Each structure stands twice: as C-alpha cells, then as structure tokens.
Amino acid sequence: MVRNILAGSTAKKFGIEEGRVLEQPLVEFYYKNDELADPFLSDDQIVMLKIAKSEEIEALKRKALQINTELKIIFAQIKIDLVDFKVEFGKDLIGKIVLAEFDFGGRLLPSFPKWFINGQRPSRLAWILKERILPPIYWWAMLKGREWLAKPIKLDADK
Numbered sequence: 001m002v003r004n005i006l007a008g009s010t011a012k013k014f015g016i017e018e019g020r021v022l023e024q025p026l027v028e029f030y031y032k033n034d035e036l037a038d039p040f041l042s043d044d045q046i047v048m049l050k051i052a053k054s055e056e057i058e059a060l061k062r063k064a065l066q067i068n069t070e071l072k073i074i075f076a077q078i079k080i081d082l083v084d085f086k087v088e089f090g091k092d093l094i095g096k097i098v099l100a101e102f103d104f105g106g107r108l109l110p111s112f113p114k115w116f117i118n119g120q121r122p123s124r125l126a127w128i129l130k131e132r133i134l135p136p137i138y139w140w141a142m143l144k145g146r147e148w149l150a151k152p153i154k155l156d157a158d159k
Contacts, residue, residue: 001028002068003084025068027061032088056097060089063099 003010003026010026011018029041031051041049043057052060064087075082092098117126 001030001084001086002026002064003028004068004072005081005083007083025065027064029057029060052097060097063089 004022006014006016006020006022007018011020029043029046030038031041031049032038041051043054046052046057047054067087068082068085071085072082087099089097089099117123117129
C-alpha cells in the first residue's frame, strides 16, 4: 500500500486529521489473508515469516515508489490527487517476484483466460495488449467513468 495523503483508518490510527499531504509517500505491507483480516506486516515480520528477504523488501519499496511517481503524473494530468493505492506483489512458481493479482491462497491469478493469453509465457499479443491497448482503456475511459461491461444507473440526487 502506498499512501500520499492521510485518509481513513491510517489517519484515525495515528490521531492525525484526514487530508494531510505526506512529506514523502508511506509504503506499507499487508499480508493478504482473509482469515487474518489482511494484517499489517513490518519489514522484520516479513523476513521472520520468510515471505521475502530484506533486499527483496527494499526492491519492492523502490518499485512501489516508482509506480507511485508514474501514477501521480498520470492523475495530475486529469486533475486528480492520488491519495493512496494498493499493488499486489507475490512470487511465481520459481520464486521470482512479480506484480500481479493473487488469490487468498497466494496463487497467481490470470489476467485473461489461458486460451486467449497464457500469462506464464511471453507473447507478442500480450505485449501489445499491455503496452498499447489496456493503458488508454484504464486511464482515459474507466477513470473517467466510462464502463462498457455494466450499464450505469442514474441516481436521483434528491432522495
């Protein structure tokens, strides 16, 4: 989790008013486990549980901050303050750290059906999709509230 502005439970936990812009982004780790309610993990706890080594933790922090820098630039272009966001890192079958979606058992979840793109093998189609097609859909359509898979419901503001 990367936080740029204090909000919600984090502000409440420290007794600081919501909306305070942090001097530097706060990087936090949480253990994705439904039964344990996704507990916060310190760097030492991560090492103790053998989830990652110290140098891997530092690499994860650097990558999270790099993503933060890029997202803040994109969001600033459309005049949105990036309060916070979550990224999921895990390890693939050979122990390589990857940024991907994982289930609560720690298994890597595919982004697309295997018949379309096998996420375990590089392909030109996957590269084109991730490099050229998906970013505009995410940043210039979904972020602006355009959704093609669900019909929007108009809410009456007077109710």
